[in-house]
Amino acid sequence: MEGLTLSDAEQKYYSDLFSYCDSESTKKVAAHGRVLELFRAAQLPNDVVHQIMELCGATRLGYFGRSQFYIALKLVAVAQSGFPLRVESINTVKDLPLPRFVASKNEQESRHAASYSSDSENQGSYSGVIPPPPGRGQVKKGSTSHDTGQPRTSADQQEPVSPVVSPQQSPPTSPHTWRKHSRHPSGGNSERPLAGPGPFWSPFGEAQSGSSAGDAVWSGHSPPPPQENWVSFADTPPTSTLLTMHPASVQDQTTVRTVASATTANEIRRQSSSYDDPWKITDEQRQYYVNQFKTIQPDLNGFIPGSAAKEFFTKSKLPILELSHIWELSDFDKDGALTLDEFCAAFHLVVARKNGYDLPEKLPESLMPKLIDLEDSADVGDQPGEVGYSGSPAEAPPSKSPSMPSLNQTWPELNQSSEQWETFSERSSSSQTLTQFDSNIAPADPDTAIVHPVPIRMTPSKIHMQEMELKRTGSDHTNPTSPLLVKTSDLSEENKINSSVKFASGNTVADGYSSSDSFTSDPEQIGNNVAHQRSHSGMSPDNTAPPPPPPRPQPSHSRSSSLDMNRTFSVTTGQQQAGVVAQPPAVPPRPQPSQAAGPVVHRPVDADGLITHTSTSPQQIPEQPNFADFSQFEVFAASNVNEEQDDEAEKHPEVLPVEKASDPASSLRVAKTDSKIEEKTAASAPANVSKGTTPLAPPPKPVRRRLKSEDELRPEVDEHTQKTGVLAAVLASQPSIPRSVGKDKKAIQASIRRNKETNTVLARLNSELQQQLKDVLEERISLEVQLEQLRPFSHL
Amino acid sequence: MAVCVAVIAKENYPLYIRSVPTENELKFHYMVHTSLDVVDEKISAMGKALVDQRELYLGLLYPTEDYKVYGYVTNSKVKFVMVVDSSNTALRDNEIRSMFRKLHNSYTDVMCNPFYTPGDRIQSRAFDGMVTSMMIQVC
Numbered sequence: 001m002e003g004l005t006l007s008d009a010e011q012k013y014y015s016d017l018f019s020y021c022d023s024e025s026t027k028k029v030a031a032h033g034r035v036l037e038l039f040r041a042a043q044l045p046n047d048v049v050h051q052i053m054e055l056c057g058a059t060r061l062g063y064f065g066r067s068q069f070y071i072a073l074k075l076v077a078v079a080q081s082g083f084p085l086r087v088e089s090i091n092t093v094k095d096l097p098l099p100r101f102v103a104s105k106n107e108q109e110s111r112h113a114a115s116y117s118s119d120s121e122n123q124g125s126y127s128g129v130i131p132p133p134p135g136r137g138q139v140k141k142g143s144t145s146h147d148t149g150q151p152r153t154s155a156d157q158q159e160p161v162s163p164v165v166s167p168q169q170s171p172p173t174s175p176h177t178w179r180k181h182s183r184h185p186s187g188g189n190s191e192r193p194l195a196g197p198g199p200f201w202s203p204f205g206e207a208q209s210g211s212s213a214g215d216a217v218w219s220g221h222s223p224p225p226p227q228e229n230w231v232s233f234a235d236t237p238p239t240s241t242l243l244t245m246h247p248a249s250v251q252d253q254t255t256v257r258t259v260a261s262a263t264t265a266n267e268i269r270r271q272s273s274s275y276d277d278p279w280k281i282t283d284e285q286r287q288y289y290v291n292q293f294k295t296i297q298p299d300l301n302g303f304i305p306g307s308a309a310k311e312f313f314t315k316s317k318l319p320i321l322e323l324s325h326i327w328e329l330s331d332f333d334k335d336g337a338l339t340l341d342e343f344c345a346a347f348h349l350v351v352a353r354k355n356g357y358d359l360p361e362k363l364p365e366s367l368m369p370k371l372i373d374l375e376d377s378a379d380v381g382d383q384p385g386e387v388g389y390s391g392s393p394a395e396a397p398p399s400k401s402p403s404m405p406s407l408n409q410t411w412p413e414l415n416q417s418s419e420q421w422e423t424f425s426e427r428s429s430s431s432q433t434l435t436q437f438d439s440n441i442a443p444a445d446p447d448t449a450i451v452h453p454v455p456i457r458m459t460p461s462k463i464h465m466q467e468m469e470l471k472r473t474g475s476d477h478t479n480p481t482s483p484l485l486v487k488t489s490d491l492s493e494e495n496k497i498n499s500s501v502k503f504a505s506g507n508t509v510a511d512g513y514s515s516s517d518s519f520t521s522d523p524e525q526i527g528n529n530v531a532h533q534r535s536h537s538g539m540s541p542d543n544t545a546p547p548p549p550p551p552r553p554q555p556s557h558s559r560s561s562s563l564d565m566n567r568t569f570s571v572t573t574g575q576q577q578a579g580v581v582a583q584p585p586a587v588p589p590r591p592q593p594s595q596a597a598g599p600v601v602h603r604p605v606d607a608d609g610l611i612t613h614t615s616t617s618p619q620q621i622p623e624q625p626n627f628a629d630f631s632q633f634e635v636f637a638a639s640n641v642n643e644e645q646d647d648e649a650e651k652h653p654e655v656l657p658v659e660k661a662s663d664p665a666s667s668l669r670v671a672k673t674d675s676k677i678e679e680k681t682a683a684s685a686p687a688n689v690s691k692g693t694t695p696l697a698p699p700p701k702p703v704r705r706r707l708k709s710e711d712e713l714r715p716e717v718d719e720h721t722q723k724t725g726v727l728a729a730v731l732a733s734q735p736s737i738p739r740s741v742g743k744d745k746k747a748i749q750a751s752i753r754r755n756k757e758t759n760t761v762l763a764r765l766n767s768e769l770q771q772q773l774k775d776v777l778e779e780r781i782s783l784e785v786q787l788e789q790l791r792p793f794s795h796l
Numbered sequence: 797m798a799v800c801v802a803v804i805a806k807e808n809y810p811l812y813i814r815s816v817p818t819e820n821e822l823k824f825h826y827m828v829h830t831s832l833d834v835v836d837e838k839i840s841a842m843g844k845a846l847v848d849q850r851e852l853y854l855g856l857l858y859p860t861e862d863y864k865v866y867g868y869v870t871n872s873k874v875k876f877v878m879v880v881d882s883s884n885t886a887l888r889d890n891e892i893r894s895m896f897r898k899l900h901n902s903y904t905d906v907m908c909n910p911f912y913t914p915g916d917r918i919q920s921r922a923f924d925g926m927v928t929s930m931m932i933q934v935c
Contacts, residue, residue: 306910313911321919324911328922336908361921 010077014070042076052076279364281348289344303337309346316350322359326350329363341368797887798895799863800824800879801927803903803918806872808832812918815879816931828877831857831865835875838867852900853893868896876900895930902926 017038040049052075281289290300296312297304304312306327313323330346331338338346345367353359800815802825815824834857854867859882868876876899880887906912906920 306908310910320911324909324919325921327909327911328905328920331908334905334908336910 010074014073017073018066018069042080048079052079279348279352279360279366281344281366285348285351286344289347290340292347293340293343300340303335303339304343306336306338309338309343313346313350316354318350318353322353323350325359326353329359330367332363332368797891798878798880798931800828800877801899801931802828802877803899804828804832804835804875804877805915806874808875811874811916812923812927814924814927814931824879827860827863827865827879831867831877832875834858834865835867835869835877839869839873853896855889866892866896868900870900870903874903876903898926898930 040046042049052072055071055075292312293300293304296308309327310323313326314320316323318326326346326349329349330342332342332345333339345363348367349359800813800821802810802814803812805811810828813825813828815821835854838854838857852868852870854869857865857867857877859865862882863879864882866878866880868878870876876896878892878895878899880892902920902923903918906918906923907914909920912918912920
């Protein structure tokens with residue numbers, strides 16, 4: 001760097017400019033910052049600007065030190081004077097006018113610039129050009145103007161402000177505004193042919209040097225203002241205020257201008273667009289990062305491999321060491337690849353570094369990838385624990401909408417809601433079934449002994465009932481409430497999809513905010529479910545609601561309706577229900593045995609049932625050892641009931657289904673089951689028609705029941721007695737159970753009754769659940785409508 | 797707790813070496829250099845068996861009057877050598893193992909960085925920080 005000699009005026013002018021540009025007071029000015037704007041304000045062609053920057057060495061260093069800055073300014077002056085840019089010209093060109101920085105292109109300015117090109121320090125010449133007012137003779141330092149300007153110091157201070165104000169408003173019209181402003185305070189300016197903004201800059205420098213050019217020109221037109229300007233410029237405070245005004249103007253210019261270069265240009269824009277929080281990514285930046293991400297990796301959920309990222313960031317021309325550090329900071333999960341979030345963080349750090357910000361030691365909070373919990377939860381599908389992983393609810397799956405945080409926050413709710421959805425049927429059904437059962441059994445059987453086992457019976461069967469319902473949901477469409485079931489399935493599917501895809505959809509945010517490392521959801525799903533997401537997000541708060549409500553109101557409703565539904569259901573879903581029903585009835589018998597006092601009414605039946613069982617027990621006994629393993633698997637009550645039911649069911653005309661059940665049973669157990677079943681079926685030839693449907697739809701269940709019942713029979717006869725009593729009670733509760741001749745018939749009838757009761761209960765449960773589904777769907781629809789109302793623009 | 801930590805490449809040139817600057821670091825460098833022979837010895841001795849079964853932690857390489865030198869080798873023949881003060885009797889084997897594990901993890905993180913070419917000196921600040929945390933107590 002050649003030695004640079006500056007005149008005093010230049011020195012002062014340059015130092016002011018430097019301090020202005022060096023807003024961070026780091027003694028160096030990052031390139032592409034205000035300096036670039038400043039140089040562009042110099043109205044020099046771009047290539048000249050670049051040349052200047054190269055000459056001064058800023059390109060080498062990557063920033064402008066004070067010396068580089070001064071050299072650059074000098075070169076600007078050289079260029080503006082029309083001299084060829086040479087390193088030597090820094091010092092060789094004498095009497096160089098101060099560099100001019102204008103906010104607008106104005107011919108008048110250029111003219112004045114031309115006039116400036118003359119010896120700026122030669123006030124005499126200027127004064128020769130323009131009749132200087134007496135007081136303006138001493139332009140240098142403006143010190144002399146103090147005499148004349150002092151009385152108008154206050155007014156002067158206004159003066160300098162006005163010139164600064166005008167460029168901010170509209171550069172092209174600055175001359176006029178300048179004129180206006182200049183006239184305003186002074187009120188005496190006849191005309192201000194000077195290009196408005198042009199002299200604004202120069203006055204600064206000229207203030208330092210009291211450049212005669214501006215003053216002279218101004219003085220030519222209106223004595224007072226220049227003097228005022230002098231005074232104002234001479235005084236440091238006004239100058240500083242003027243300087244402070246400049247940032248605003250510069251920024252305005254910045255916003256007006258558009259940088260053409262690729263990354264650097266964008267980086268400049270990024271920088272100028274307010275780094276309030278140094279590490280906060282604005283939306284505009286974010287969008288830009290996302291677009292850049294897409295150029296490398298079209299899938300916003302995917303990764304950018306390390307090699308591709310390396311190439312990309314190497315283009316930023318940062319030193320490898322710094323890039324390495326940026327990578328360390330941004331690759332949060334240390335997987336050697338960048339997700340969208342990580343990429344945005346890295347890009348942001350690169351931009352910051354290029355603009356002169358030092359890299360932090362640790363990744364700032366605002367740059368941390370927010371989808372860590374997403375990955376974990378997306379894979380597993382469990383959410384609540386994982387949601388809080390990254391430490392902020394907003395870090396949950398970024399949603400597509402701009403209201404990312406809100407949707408993110410709804411995500412945990414959704415997760416929870418989805419969980420609740422999944423468990424909903426169980427929960428609601430359990431409570432409902434319990435209630436149902438009580439209400440159902442209580443009136444039917446006044447005997448409290450029977451009532452007690454009922455709830456217990458429902459509990460284990462609840463699961464089966466739910467399974468049945470799920471099966472019905474999936475397969476049964478003949479059910480009158482099938483639409484509901486279908487909807488439920490859809491809803492549940494949606495929920496499941498939401499729970500899993502929300503992560504993905506969040507990731508595939510239009511802005512690409514979210515990045516999922518381990519998301520496996522398809523983009524299609526994401527696209528499809530984005531819409532769902534919103535609706536579900538809206539639903540999410542309500543999703544939590546549905547599970548609780550059903551237990552309270554619905555039991556009553558369901559009962560009222562389920563009875564009807566039961567009848568209708570029994571026709572269509574008899575088989576399925578039968579299977580399910582078969583299980584619940586199996587439960588009561590067992591608990592009943594525990595009770596000493598069985599239902600008196602059903603005792604005889606019990607006895608019959610017992611006899612029946614005992615009669616069959618010997619048949620079963622030899623086979624029971626085979627089923628010993630199974631006895632421990634399920635509830636004994638269920639097994640007992642099943643056994644009895646099986647006996648009776650077998651006696652039903654619906655022996656075939658029993659046999660069908662037996663077939664799977666055989667597959668499960670041994671042919672012994674079949675033999676036993678056959679025996680039972682033979683015994684139960686005269687079937688009781690009371691039970692129209694045989695609970696044999698689910699073959700394995702009846703088989704299990706049978707097996708268990710056998711086991712039960714073997715160990716405890718008392719239990720059988722009780723169970724049979726219960727069964728009998730259940731059967732007795734059912735209408736039209738003729739006591740056919742023969743113990744088998746009675747047993748069958750009892751089992752039929754039990755099955756019917758189970759059917760009823762299950763049907764009721766079904767209806768209740770369907771009701772719940774309907775309610776939830778309605779709520780969902782209403783929420784969606786509300787959402788649409790609240791977000792009309794989402795459809796725009 | 798460690799007085800000196802070194803990462804040696806497969807070709808037995810140092811990728812990273814840092815010691816607590818209490819006295820002449822050259823001594824530590826020399827110790828590390830001589831320990832490489834011991835490391836090679838241990839590797840070759842166990843090399844008869846399947847390489848996979850080879851334990852990464854080599855244990856105490858050799859003790860000197862004031863110091864003990866521990867070794868650890870990765871499957872890619874990158875060696876970590878740690879010199880600890882003999883007077884620090886509180887240091888147990890498990891602690892040494894955990895320190896090597898941390899070193900290994902940090903090293904893999906460095907390797908994952910695409911801007912790091914294997915064979916270069918390790919200049920990662922995160923790695924430096926981790927090593928400092930291991931050595932800080934000696935200071």
